[in-house]
Amino acid sequence: ERLGLGASIFNHEELRTSLSLYDSFAPEPFRDSVAQRLRRQREGMAISIVNRRASKRINEGGASQTLARISRSSNSIGKFLSASIRPSATENWSEALSDTVLEIRTALAFGFQEQELEDLVSAYRYRLEQRVNSAETHSSRGISDSIVRAFESGTVRTTAAESLRLFEQHVATLTAADLHAVFKENWTDFQPFIWAEGPDWAGITSDDLVATYNAAMTAEVEPPETRSRIPFAHTDFGPAGDIRERSRVEDFKIDQIVFDNNVRLNLLQTDFEADSVEIRVTIGEGWSAFPKSKPGLTRLASSLAIGGFEGHKISELSEIFPDRLPSARMSIGSERISFNTTTSASQVLPQMQVWAALVTHAGYRPEWLDRYRDSVEQGFHTIDSTPSGVAGRDIGRLLTSGDPRFGLAPKETYLGYELDEVRQILDPIFATGAIEIGVVGDFEPQEVIEAVQKTFAALPTRNTEHDLTLEAFDMTFPDPARVALTHVGAADQGLLNMAWPTTQTWTHSQWQAYDLIRRIFRSRLRERIREELGLSYTLRTSLSFRELYSPFGYMSVRVTANPEDHLEIEDAVKEIAAELRSGGITADELERVRVPLLEDIDAGQQRNSGWINLVTYSQTKPDR
Numbered sequence: 001e002r003l004g005l006g007a008s009i010f011n012h013e014e015l016r017t018s019l020s021l022y023d024s025f026a027p028e029p030f031r032d033s034v035a036q037r038l039r040r041q042r043e044g045m046a047i048s049i050v051n052r053r054a055s056k057r058i059n060e061g062g063a064s065q066t067l068a069r070i071s072r073s074s075n076s077i078g079k080f081l082s083a084s085i086r087p088s089a090t091e092n093w094s095e096a097l098s099d100t101v102l103e104i105r106t107a108l109a110f111g112f113q114e115q116e117l118e119d120l121v122s123a124y125r126y127r128l129e130q131r132v133n134s135a136e137t138h139s140s141r142g143i144s145d146s147i148v149r150a151f152e153s154g155t156v157r158t159t160a161a162e163s164l165r166l167f168e169q170h171v172a173t174l175t176a177a178d179l180h181a182v183f184k185e186n187w188t189d190f191q192p193f194i195w196a197e198g199p200d201w202a203g204i205t206s207d208d209l210v211a212t213y214n215a216a217m218t219a220e221v222e223p224p225e226t227r228s229r230i231p232f233a234h235t236d237f238g239p240a241g242d243i244r245e246r247s248r249v250e251d252f253k254i255d256q257i258v259f260d261n262n263v264r265l266n267l268l269q270t271d272f273e274a275d276s277v278e279i280r281v282t283i284g285e286g287w288s289a290f291p292k293s294k295p296g297l298t299r300l301a302s303s304l305a306i307g308g309f310e311g312h313k314i315s316e317l318s319e320i321f322p323d324r325l326p327s328a329r330m331s332i333g334s335e336r337i338s339f340n341t342t343t344s345a346s347q348v349l350p351q352m353q354v355w356a357a358l359v360t361h362a363g364y365r366p367e368w369l370d371r372y373r374d375s376v377e378q379g380f381h382t383i384d385s386t387p388s389g390v391a392g393r394d395i396g397r398l399l400t401s402g403d404p405r406f407g408l409a410p411k412e413t414y415l416g417y418e419l420d421e422v423r424q425i426l427d428p429i430f431a432t433g434a435i436e437i438g439v440v441g442d443f444e445p446q447e448v449i450e451a452v453q454k455t456f457a458a459l460p461t462r463n464t465e466h467d468l469t470l471e472a473f474d475m476t477f478p479d480p481a482r483v484a485l486t487h488v489g490a491a492d493q494g495l496l497n498m499a500w501p502t503t504q505t506w507t508h509s510q511w512q513a514y515d516l517i518r519r520i521f522r523s524r525l526r527e528r529i530r531e532e533l534g535l536s537y538t539l540r541t542s543l544s545f546r547e548l549y550s551p552f553g554y555m556s557v558r559v560t561a562n563p564e565d566h567l568e569i570e571d572a573v574k575e576i577a578a579e580l581r582s583g584g585i586t587a588d589e590l591e592r593v594r595v596p597l598l599e600d601i602d603a604g605q606q607r608n609s610g611w612i613n614l615v616t617y618s619q620t621k622p623d624r
Contacts, residue, residue, distance in 0.1 A: 241260055360430070
């Protein structure tokens with residue numbers, strides 16, 4: 001039964017601000033057939049274009065939302081249309097709701113453009129071709145799961161090749177008008193029930209939500225901007241770099257190359273996953289380059305891609321690369337800045353171009369700062385609501401004797417940063433920082449080498465060493481203490497965290513030994529808490545260390561449980577820690593944790609992702 005247009009508000013400080021629009025219809029008869037699948041495909045493509053438009057608008061900055069998506073689903077109960085909206089702040093709810101309604105009405109009124117359809121077809125085709133190319137390396141489990149899902153849903157399992165054939169047959173005559181027609185069939189009678197939740201809704205009524213929706217339904221709509229293909233502005237990084245040295249690690253079949261500008265490239269060909277390539281580019285130094293006096297600045301810096309490029313907004317990437325959107329994400333590790341992705345062999349060059357453009361032509365556009373500050377505002381208001389939120393904010397700092405870089409700084413600290421502070425740190429690193437690149441997967445080596453020659457190897461001369469600010473790793477484990485932290489959520493939710501300093505000189509073999517101890521610790525705790533104490537809990541054990549740069553490390557146990565059970569759990573943890581310190585580990589216990597660990601390692605060696613770390617650092621850190 002349809003609820004019809006209406007609204008409800010759940011005002012709660014622990015929730016993130018969101019709006020959800022739902023409408024339901026009588027179930028549609030469904031019998032799996034080519035005609036039914038092609039209709040669902042048209043419905044999905046029309047929705048994808050609307051969502052692409054919304055995403056582009058949000059990525060351009062200044063939007064009232066951080067998320068806006070529509071969807072359609074159906075089952076034996078009914079057909080459902082929905083919209084999910086995340087306002088940038090509760091006070092922006094009215095504009096956020098209106099913008100989403102107008103997005104739907106724009107599609108209803110003006111339909112879609114042939115260029116939008118062409119770009120979407122390219123993206124669908126790319127994904128289907130990837131499935132075909134990788135079909136021979138699909139796991140048995142993946143195939144069996146797909147058979148079970150088909151049986152459960154009453155559909156016929158179709159091979160990747162057959163899906164691609166049907167798709168090509170379908171799109172050969174498909175037009176933007178066809179998508180418009182099916183979109184109108186589904187969404188013309190959209191009369192949703194609106195559900196709002198989050199903090200700061202006091203003073204706003206359900207009638208206000210309905211009134212805003214009705215106003216948006218009668219507002220004037222304008223045609224969408226014309227979609228067009230845009231060439232990428234940053235493809236010329238100078239003359240292609242020459243190879244200075246070339247060698248091979250025969251034991252692992254890793255090809256190692258050094259270019260004239262000191263960029264290092266490490267290649268490992270595999271046949272684990274057909275036409276799948278794992279890439280990692282590491283540059284300069286990472287976390288240690290950021291001043292201790294500016295805690296949390298790495299959070300802003302790691303979102304560099306939102307600032308786009310000198311020649312493009314980040315929102316334009318979907319028009320430049322319609323087949324597959326290259327990754328623009330950057331991460332800041334303790335040693336290096338890195339860019340990581342999994343792609344196909346045909347996409348290696350455009351991916352390298354996008355990353356090289358971020359290094360040489362980062363945009364630092366103001367919408368980056370706006371979106372970053374919106375995310376900070378959204379993220380901070382729920383931290384006090386759960387034990388894990390409070391733990392994430394405070395425990396890292398407590399275990400490093402007050403080091404402000406760990407845990408979370410006050411919200412005002414994050415909001416106070418400016419883009420120039422990021423630029424002052426990243427510009428020198430990007431200008432001369434050492435570069436080491438790892439590529440693992442199914443590719444032609446010469447094609448990858450040429451892609452690097454045209455991008456990173458074409459840059460000015462780089463440093464030969466990845467610099468580290470060693471004093472940044474000066475950390476101290478605290479003296480023994482008991483600290484009580486409080487949250488404002490449910491009284492029966494609690495978290496117990498206990499940590500012990502470890503051996504203060506780290507080597508890879510020591511890490512392996514401590515990891516085995518950690519696994520034994522977890523196994524004993526699980527058995528003790530569940531079977532002997534009979535308590536409800538979730539458990540995590542972990543190791544933290546900074547390799548060879550700092551005499552610092554600790555092992556910790558985190559148990560999420562009712563605070564009433566904390567003392568009993570604490571006694572059990574202390575007893576097991578004392579047993580382990582006294583050497584009370586049996587050969588049987590060791591074998592029980594070692595065997596699954598070795599099985600995991602063996603399984604990891606059958607995946608590209610299991611090799612990328614070793615390959616990437618194989619020239620500068622051969623001992624890994």
